[in-house]
Amino acid sequence: MERIYIGMGSNLAAPAEQLRSAVEALARLPQTALVGVSAFYQSDSLLPGQPRYTNAVAALDSELAPLELLDALQAIENQQGRERLERWGPRTLDLDIVLFGDRLIDEPRLNVPHYHLQERAFVLYPLAEVAPADLRLADGRVLKDLLAACPFVGLERLPQN
Ligand code: ROI
Numbered sequence: 001m002e003r004i005y006i007g008m009g010s011n012l013a014a015p016a017e018q019l020r021s022a023v024e025a026l027a028r029l030p031q032t033a034l035v036g037v038s039a040f041y042q043s044d045s046l047l048p049g050q051p052r053y054t055n056a057v058a059a060l061d062s063e064l065a066p067l068e069l070l071d072a073l074q075a076i077e078n079q080q081g082r083e084r085l086e087r088w089g090p091r092t093l094d095l096d097i098v099l100f101g102d103r104l105i106d107e108p109r110l111n112v113p114h115y116h117l118q119e120r121a122f123v124l125y126p127l128a129e130v131a132p133a134d135l136r137l138a139d140g141r142v143l144k145d146l147l148a149a150c151p152f153v154g155l156e157r158l159p160q161n
Helices: 013-028 066-079 123-128 144-147
Strands: 002-010 032-037 042-043 053-063 096-099 105-107 110-112
Touching: 002 105, 013 032, 013 053, 013 066, 032 066, 032 110, 032 123, 042 123, 053 123, 066 110, 096 110, 096 123, 123 144
Parallel strands: none
Antiparallel strands: 002 053, 002 096, 032 053, 042 053, 105 110
């Protein structure tokens, strides 16, 4: 059993509704328990010309292997109408494995900890809501230090999920 953190994002087709559906789908994954969901946060897209995103982080305990989980997450994305028209394009649902227990994974399909974690307030702040205060990543970095180096700028925490 490993503790896993999933970054969720949507900027099409009622983003908050997409995230709520995604949370329900995560709760139904085999060999997996949903143990927490952060608040939802809105922010501008990092790429200009796209609608604003809604993001959140979910915590799971799972017996699935990393690539099994990745396949399951991609199936959920597809069920919710994701079309891969362009890399970094707007999307109905993006599910990223941000952290997977104590693992360092460097494979063509999967990098854990997620590459851009440290520069993305819309991942770090919701992660901090569902992770232990003293969380240390598999690469030795400490979540608190990443937060201190990534200002809470441009994020709007929604009052309700
Ligand atoms: N911007 C925000 N705010 N949230 C995202 O989830 C997100 N995802 C992306 C890009 C286009 C980089 N920008 C984003 O893939």
